Amino acid sequence: MLVFHRDQIAEVIRLDENLVKSIEQAFASLATKKIELPPIMRIDIPEHNGEVDIKSAYVQGEDSFAVKISSGFFNNPEIGLPSSGGMMVLLSAKTGTPQAVLSDHGLLTDLRTAAAGAVSAKYGSRKNSRIAGIIGTGAQARLQLEALTLIRPIETVYVYGRSTEKAEVYKEDIERSLGLHVVICEHPEAVAEFSDILVTTTPAVSPLVKGKWLKPGVHITAMGSDAEHKKELDNSVLERADVIFCDVLDQSLRLGELRGAENHILEKTMELGQVITNQQQGRTHESQITLCDLTGTGIQDTAIARHVYPLLLSKEELKNERS
């Protein structure tokens, strides 16, 4: 069993088209292959304001799969630690033997989540989408935008965050790292009004975005809600959307924006994998409003662990050859 630490993983992995392809294939396999996708295991530790989630997924025929242990401990910043962390274990599907521990501290989760945003935009957004709207100013607000630039010719970013200070830092970071023009908005409405692609990346527990604000033709990726109490989009967004995708329907119905959705909403809802594999038709017209709800699935963890493992092995071999 090999053990790889975050810096080793960071050295070999890139948020690039290959990674997006791996994640896209993972979603496609949900629609075409036999998958073992057990419900998320969750351990709550309320006395320390913490939770640990365990996810796994196995795609029949593949020679390995991952088990991910991820944590969110929201008092950690008080003692100088990041609130989220985690690790993955890659296991042989032929023998059950652990092949590698990926002590990534949540890096792979961040990247596979961003890559899913790219897949969402690839299948939902208009090809000429130039304006990205980002709600939130955290790690995913950065990575989701970076992922969008792999897929669409993004030029301008409208951003909203509760903290103006953080929004300023975000603007600086993005203008420097991606060379995009960033406009800070004082209200989510202004972001929604301009966006060709709108990405919500917050842990909001009450809706931030209303349906009437949306521009015709917009594609929305909602990636913040992944628990029973979270919600970023007002129900009017679901009403106004012409087509809705989600990563895993029953999970979205429990943990995502589709919680409590009525039948007329579900009638226009499909899984992303079905769109990728042409089993369902996504956007059919430039002026349609499309929405993709991402709650995060073990299939992405298995995909990124399998994606990074050979990169880590090559690096290791190269190092051994040189020494």
Next chain:
Amino acid sequence: MLVFHRDQIAEVIRLDENLVKSIEQAFASLATKKIELPPIMRIDIPEHNGEVDIKSAYVQGEDSFAVKISSGFFNNPEIGLPSSGGMMVLLSAKTGTPQAVLSDHGLLTDLRTAAAGAVSAKYGSRKNSRIAGIIGTGAQARLQLEALTLIRPIETVYVYGRSTEKAEVYKEDIERSLGLHVVICEHPEAVAEFSDILVTTTPAVSPLVKGKWLKPGVHITAMGSDAEHKKELDNSVLERADVIFCDVLDQSLRLGELRGAENHILEKTMELGQVITNQQQGRTHESQITLCDLTGTGIQDTAIARHVYPLLLSKEELKNERS
């Protein structure tokens, strides 16, 4: 995050009274404390005759807990690998940070399962139990017996296994390692007939032991059944038992000997932790027949991981001091 391998773990851990105490406290905490004990996560890989189980448990107030990934791949022996394997991760309950990876290849599972057998005997069997009956000749057939010797003055062992050859090896092993007299039986009935404590350790899918064979005063530990299709005891055993314990009731009802048990059986059933903490009364008379059904719970994994971790750290410190 520290990584410990099987040989390091084997060097510091003992199947001794301290370990039994740790496991006993774990069962007690099930009856007295607030516990997070999510259902087992299971991934089946039928094309390789394999399965992976993930267990976890957190006892409120403790500063760490374990996540265990254990595997059974039943084609492995064909390629010279053991069929069962696994590892544990010990996480801080205060920050979610992984403290240690215990790459034990199932060693800790073997030992915590055996230690549970000792706890079962401690609370179920008569103090003067001298004759142990063992059904099965595998690793647990050895370890369960060793665990019994910590609790009761065992002198003689009656053993039954499907393979006479393996039973012969078992007899040799036990006579050499534990200095007990071992009698090989050609039928489980002969084992049951003589036993003060009877332990069933097989993956049987049809019952091996009948109620009418049992000696008054016997205590039975059934630890083999841990899945929907397994069963070691005929229903007549449950009928004849005066008192029944189990580790976790709802798990035993799904995966253990209590599957399909009727109300009059459940009326005499209690959890081991309730007996340990005097919330329920176990054996009240020498001639009663008692039964304990063990399906295995994440609380034992957390207990043994927390038990071995300081032992590993002390060893590590000792090594550092010397170097």
